[in-house]
Amino acid sequence: MATYTVKLLAKQPVAQGTMAFHLEKPAGFEFRAGQAFEVILPGGAEGEDGSHAFSIVSAPHEAELVFATRMRDSKFKRALGALEPGSSLQIDGPFGSLTLHKKAERAGVLIAGGIGITPFMSMLRSAAEQRSDRSLALLYSNRRPEDAAFLVELQALAQRNPHIRLVATMTDMAHSSQAWDGATGYIDRDFVQRAIAGLTAPIFYVAGPPTLVEAMRSTLVDAGVDEDDVRSEEFFGY
Numbered sequence: 001m002a003t004y005t006v007k008l009l010a011k012q013p014v015a016q017g018t019m020a021f022h023l024e025k026p027a028g029f030e031f032r033a034g035q036a037f038e039v040i041l042p043g044g045a046e047g048e049d050g051s052h053a054f055s056i057v058s059a060p061h062e063a064e065l066v067f068a069t070r071m072r073d074s075k076f077k078r079a080l081g082a083l084e085p086g087s088s089l090q091i092d093g094p095f096g097s098l099t100l101h102k103k104a105e106r107a108g109v110l111i112a113g114g115i116g117i118t119p120f121m122s123m124l125r126s127a128a129e130q131r132s133d134r135s136l137a138l139l140y141s142n143r144r145p146e147d148a149a150f151l152v153e154l155q156a157l158a159q160r161n162p163h164i165r166l167v168a169t170m171t172d173m174a175h176s177s178q179a180w181d182g183a184t185g186y187i188d189r190d191f192v193q194r195a196i197a198g199l200t201a202p203i204f205y206v207a208g209p210p211t212l213v214e215a216m217r218s219t220l221v222d223a224g225v226d227e228d229d230v231r232s233e234e235f236f237g238y
């Protein structure tokens with residue numbers, strides 16, 4: 001891990017209330033898809049209000065570093081939101097062990113709740129770029145399509161790649177102004193079993209708010225999944 005000063009290149013909305021931030025990629029900054037870094041704001045110090053950890057959305061082969069977050073009304077997010085392209089900030093990293101297993105004959109099942117999609121974007125973009133024949137299934141839960149970051153990109157990616165399966169579900173369509181003809185309801189045991197049908201000896205990855213990750217872990221274990229085959233990243237702070 002090292003600390004780098006980088007420029008903010010661009011910021012853009014990727015869903016309602018969710019922004020992606022595009023940063024310069026420092027020379028020599030190498031990471032594995034799924035890893036994270038600490039973002040330290042100008043004038044901010046390590047610690048709750050001055051820095052936050054974020055999973056890297058962009059894939060290792062991509063030219064920029066991208067992270068995405070829900071723009072809540074916190075001291076850190078207000079300061080982050082006020083940054084304009086051209087501003088400098090610091091990143092510390094990479095770190096983290098939420099990276100894909102080596103044995104490609106075993107499928108990967110990625111379970112994301114809301115903003116937990118971020119590390120999986122890097123994995124899926126990377127797999128697509130490498131034309132990997134490893135089977136990857138993404139189970140992606142959001143309240144409404146409006147809240148689902150990167151949904152259109154993920155739908156196109158799954159359409160183009162026979163080894164990538166996307167099962168997206170919405171849990172609150174009653175409050176949506178968008179059409180949705182996909183799955184609805186929470187990711188429970190039956191949902192998982194249907195979504196992973198035909199996959200070989202899957203290993204599971206779960207990311208998102210701690211309560212979701214905990215609930216998903218027990219759902220998987222209840223469904224008979226060996227706890228050793230479940231890896232997770234808890235986004236403390238949500």
Ligand SMILES: Cc1cc2nc3c(=O)[nH]c(=O)nc-3n(C[C@H](O)[C@H](O)[C@H](O)COP(=O)(O)OP(=O)(O)OC[C@H]3O[C@@H](n4cnc5c(N)ncnc54)[C@H](O)[C@@H]3O)c2cc1C
Nearest residue numbers: 036052053054055068069070072074076077118235236237
């Ligand atoms: C490895 C990792 C990867 C992450 N990736 C992402 C990502 O890709 N996108 C994203 O939006 N968020 C990610 N997070 C969470 C992120 O770091 C922030 O905590 C989150 O975005 C909430 O920030 P906030 O400013 O809205 O809330 P804050 O105001 O900072 O926090 C809200 C509440 O959570 C508490 N809290 C904050 N941090 C912690 C902590 N570490 N442990 C316990 N309580 C805490 C605070 O005390 C406060 O009460 C990640 C976290 C980790 C550890």
